[in-house]
Amino acid sequence: MSVPPASPARQTRSALALWGERAVELLIRLSGVSAVLFVFGIFLFVFIEGAPLITDLDWSKAIFSPDWYPTSRENVRYGVGAMIIGTLSVTGLAMVIAVPFGLGAAFFVSEFCSGTLRETLKVVIELLAAIPSIVWGFIGLSVVNHLIQRFLPAPVGLNLLNAALLLALMSVPIIVSIGEDALKAVPDSYREAALALGATRWQIAWRVLLPAARNGLLAAVLLGVGRAIGETMAVLMATGHAVNIPTSLFDPIRTLTATIAAELGETAVGSPHYRMLFLIGLMLFTITFAVNLLADLAVRGVRRQ
Amino acid sequence: MADLDPNRPDRSPAADADRPSPPNAPTSRHLNPPPPAPLAPSITARALNLWYAGFQALHDVTVDIQHGLITSLIGPSGCGKTTLLRCLNRVNERYGYVTTRGEIRILGKNIYDPDVSLIELRKSVGMVFQRPNPLPISVYENVVFGLRIHKERAELTRANLDEAVEKALTEVGLWNDLKDRLGQKATGLQLEQQQKLCIARLLPLKPQVILMDEPCSALDVEGTRAIEELMFALKGHYTILIVTHNMAQARRVSDECIFMLMGKIIEHRRTEELFLNPRHPKTAEYIEGRYG
Secondary structure (H helix, E strand, O other), rough: OOOOOOOOOOOOOOOHHHHHHHHHHHHHHHHHHHHHHHHHHHHHHHHHHHHHHHOOOOHHHHHOOEEEEEOOOOOOEOOOOOHHHHHHHHHHHHHHHHHHHHHHHHHHHHHHHOHHHHHHHHHHHHHHHHHHHHHHHHHHHHHHHHHHHHOOOOOOOOOOOHHHHHHHHHHHHHHHHHHHHHHHHHOHHHHHHHHHHOOOOHHHHHHHHEEEHHHHHHHHHHHHHHHHOOHHHHHHHHHHOOOOOOOOOOOEEEOOOHHHHHHHHHOOOHHHHHHHHHHHHHHHHHHHHHHHHHHHHHHHHHEEE | OOOOOOOOOOOOOOOOOOOOOOOOOOOOOOOOOOOOOOOEEEEEEEEEEEEEOEEEEEEEEEEEEEOOEEEEEOOOOOOHHHHHHHHHHOOOHHHOOOEEEEEEOOOOOOOOOOOOOOOHHHHHHEEOOOOOOOOOOOOOHHHHHHHHHHHHHHHOHHHHHHHHHHHHHHHHOOOOHHHHOOEEEEHHOOOHHHHHHHHHHOOOHHHOEEEOOOOOOOHHHHHHHHHHHHHHHEOOEEEEEEEEEOOHHHHHHHHEEEEOOOEEEEEEHHHHHHHHHOOOHHHHHHHOOOOO
8 A cells, every 4th residue: 555655744653652552452452352261261161170070970860860969978979950940949939029129120210210319229229239149148147037937937047938039139230220221222212202192101111111121121130040040159048058859938948059169168179079069060151151142132132123 | 370461462473364375375285175264273372481491492482373284383493393392292391300381272271281181181182203203013003002001991992903003004094005014013114104103103092283393304205295295184184283494395284384483483374475475584584594
């Protein structure tokens, strides 16, 4: 490419500025790519640690059997069926509580309040998201535990319901903030159109915003689900941590995450038990990956409209 | 209200009794016979003042809009024409910082009375927006949206709704194009069809007034022509008020024309008179294109 000779009057940039810019660009590029590297690296690490057991394991038994006896002397059994059911039931119950609350709050913050109230609510909800999960665990252990024992016909307070309540409270902030974003992304012209036709705020919310923001709201719920599935500390403290297929709200359960947290420190590196825990990690990885992928697809669906 | 004086001496040229038709008046009203002499104005505003927070956007607007005619609102950007339009169904008020003083009577009822139901008001005063804004639901549901939110569930039989959809879409000339695609999402239609649909969805509610806020500004020439023809077809049944930046359009479509400037009504007369023989020098300069 032929470049016309620069006129002498024009200032050129110093070599430092030029190289500085390139360096900054490289740095930014690296930090962008690093996210991919880390995700990949973590997956690889978990996979490699668990891999030797993959072929040795009777998978149908491992996934469906509720018998988890990793340290038995005579008959070691690695059945995670009860934990899968535990994780799914506590997540499901948490969502039953969190979705109506979260979406309701998202609608309230986005459509039904304004000014200081809205700003205050948003700050407080974000604070709720910032509470460390160990603190939620405390609350489950010392507050919800006693409340359940006192007011509900439950023999123990550390159970499915307790953990689901905590998980619900932990997922609500995510559902609210993502859901509110989804509602905010609905073009104002839709609201105005419905308003000019004489719709009330309720009718606008129900008949216009809900269909218009459907995908974004779905993504909010799915990210809430992802949060609940991956949560460890609070459920470890609040579920009762008993390998048990729950038959009622008041049964103690155990989740996949809590099992890893509780047992990994007790196993010998490289032992089958150790590898099994990594395989559980792989399962969790797969579940959360699927959920996040779904959420992402849902959000993309919004953009395509 | 202290500033409410219906007999203000200035600026009420609305109902000029004499209307000699100039010989070379635009002959665009060929679709309908000339409307009969109006019995009463359909909309009357008296001493209407409006503030957006501290900024006064309307100053003492007093005007009579004739029933069954098309009235256009013209004027440079920021002159308050859209604001005036949005007062008539009170959608201005969705922003909390709007203060309105004065009176607007639509079919004899002051819409700023405390007992007025906004829902009923907006049912009888429909609005078409600058950008076509069909709702992100099916064509069918767009048309019956008004019925769904205003009628009892018992009245919403399938047959009633189907009939309303066919009637409304026929009236705006979309039925033949869309009758096989009623389940399609309305936001995927062509812009012109979207805008017609936005007009069609007002009709099942049987509005008395249709407000149009630059309804053709997002459309091409063909779309504009189609909407204008639709306006002629609707004239007589509805009082139509159209805000437009396009003076040629005001001249083509409207029976009466209101020229606004800085939140005030400068001139309001029969369209052909306003364009051929403006009384106010500001009007003359504007329609000559000296500013705006």
